[in-house]
Amino acid sequence: MTKIILSLIFLLSISNVFAQADSIPKKNSLEFSTGYTNGYLKNLSFAPVARYDYSGLNYQLKYNRTTKRDKLFEVQLDYLNTELETNIIPEPNPQYSKIVLNISSLKQLYNKERLKIQLGLQTQTNVSSFYDWKQYDFQQKLGIAGRFTFQIDDKQSLSSKLTIPLVMWRTSTFEENFYSIGKYKSILWTTEYKYALSKNLDVEANYSFNYDRLQISNAFRELQHQINLGINYKF
Amino acid sequence: MKHLKTVAYILFILVITSCTDTLMGDEGKLDEDIYLNYQTVTDLELPFEDEWFVVNGGKTHFEGAHHFTSRGGGERYAIDFLIVQDTILPDGTVRKKNYSGDWRQNENHFCFGKPLNTPGDGKVIEVVNTIDDNQVGTTNNDQPGGNYIIIDHLNGETSILAHLKKGSIIVSQGDTVVKGQELGRAGNSGSSDRPHLHYQLEGTSGQLRGLGLPAQFLNYYEDDIIVERGEPVRGQEVRKN
Numbered sequence A: 001m002t003k004i005i006l007s008l009i010f011l012l013s014i015s016n017v018f019a020q021a022d023s024i025p026k027k028n029s030l031e032f033s034t035g036y037t038n039g040y041l042k043n044l045s046f047a048p049v050a051r052y053d054y055s056g057l058n059y060q061l062k063y064n065r066t067t068k069r070d071k072l073f074e075v076q077l078d079y080l081n082t083e084l085e086t087n088i089i090p091e092p093n094p095q096y097s098k099i100v101l102n103i104s105s106l107k108q109l110y111n112k113e114r115l116k117i118q119l120g121l122q123t124q125t126n127v128s129s130f131y132d133w134k135q136y137d138f139q140q141k142l143g144i145a146g147r148f149t150f151q152i153d154d155k156q157s158l159s160s161k162l163t164i165p166l167v168m169w170r171t172s173t174f175e176e177n178f179y180s181i182g183k184y185k186s187i188l189w190t191t192e193y194k195y196a197l198s199k200n201l202d203v204e205a206n207y208s209f210n211y212d213r214l215q216i217s218n219a220f221r222e223l224q225h226q227i228n229l230g231i232n233y234k235f
Numbered sequence B: 001m002k003h004l005k006t007v008a009y010i011l012f013i014l015v016i017t018s019c020t021d022t023l024m025g026d027e028g029k030l031d032e033d034i035y036l037n038y039q040t041v042t043d044l045e046l047p048f049e050d051e052w053f054v055v056n057g058g059k060t061h062f063e064g065a066h067h068f069t070s071r072g073g074g075e076r077y078a079i080d081f082l083i084v085q086d087t088i089l090p091d092g093t094v095r096k097k098n099y100s101g102d103w104r105q106n107e108n109h110f111c112f113g114k115p116l117n118t119p120g121d122g123k124v125i126e127v128v129n130t131i132d133d134n135q136v137g138t139t140n141n142d143q144p145g146g147n148y149i150i151i152d153h154l155n156g157e158t159s160i161l162a163h164l165k166k167g168s169i170i171v172s173q174g175d176t177v178v179k180g181q182e183l184g185r186a187g188n189s190g191s192s193d194r195p196h197l198h199y200q201l202e203g204t205s206g207q208l209r210g211l212g213l214p215a216q217f218l219n220y221y222e223d224d225i226i227v228e229r230g231e232p233v234r235g236q237e238v239r240k241n
Helices: A002-019 B002-024 B029-037 B061-069
Strands: A028-043 A052-066 A072-083 A095-112 A115-130 A135-151 A156-172 A176-180 A184-196 A201-214 A220-234 B052-056 B079-082 B085-088 B094-097 B115-117 B122-128 B147-152 B157-164 B182-185 B197-203 B217-222 B225-230 B237-240
Touching (some): A028 A201, A028 B002, A052 A220, B052 B061
Antiparallel strands (some): A072 A095, A095 A115, A156 A176, A156 A184, A184 A201, B085 B094, B147 B157, B217 B225, B217 B237
């Protein structure tokens, strides 16, 4: 009975929100996505393996806010829990999990007809765990980010965001160091397609490509492809 | 049309795969080669008399423990040894213990003060002999090696014996040493929280310079089984033949 009442309250609140004036653009959005990650890791401090492979389900939670001055503020949290695979070392696959928090603030540079361009800064906090936190790798990155959004029609849009981290501070089981663009190269590119189901709900499909490279003797490289499907609630 | 889709799919996979190989690079192939194929050049023998227990040693994350994730320090294949004895506990069970009496006293640990020998012929290139031994349970991370000896085997490999007892080292920099010659005594100095011997083999030239190497010892017993050439692994009891 309680469940039914709660469901009715939820539906009423949703319909109430839907009944609001359609002309007011929504300033906030909350999105949940899930998808599949396929990645490769080289971490010579961790193991003498030129390339570990990993894959698995990932989960993504994203909050966007557009301010009165058309600044776009984005917070995105990603979680992945998987295993590192190699046939070099005869041991059970090491557990590997990643929590990634991206925070960006983008200023609108161009907005004409159907194209919108925003540019700003992004920080990325990347925490990786090996063997259920027996070993860890914490990376804090800061870089520039740009987003291009193209409105195909009233219901569909395409968007692409490119982030280039410029500096990284790393503290881990393996080392603690600060790196800048000379030794550190990274790129994060996300492209997404959105379809509006209603004024408040979108569905979305996105692809992300993430590459990190540290040119040090204990080489570190990570490459990740991610495909997600999600639902976006605007309010 | 159907074939076109298949060809497009294959091309897509090929592009993604070749990009992946390029972006991931070749670094680490040498590490893999060392891991899988390295054959120790020096004729090594275990650097002690009596039977010692392998606390950390081997080529997995579990066996090698913290050493396995220390490529930069050359410690990847390092081995920690100490001495254990079967001890009857109050409940009647038998357990291997590395001390008797008060565990906080270095002297109560079976390996403390035991003689250590050079594992292979060579020349002593570095000696530190003045670092205080730690109280058990504490470490001196400012001088991680504590009292240590580095022996250049003059063949591209060096041996490092670390955490020795203060003032116990009886060889000096520049000395030529022969396999089995006494060097000093086991201790608890440096980044060591209990008496033990840390042994590592390291490369000295070319691409191997500074890299930890697997140490294969000759002619010894592993858990009472004779081994002609082998790498001690965590949990084994080893002694010279």
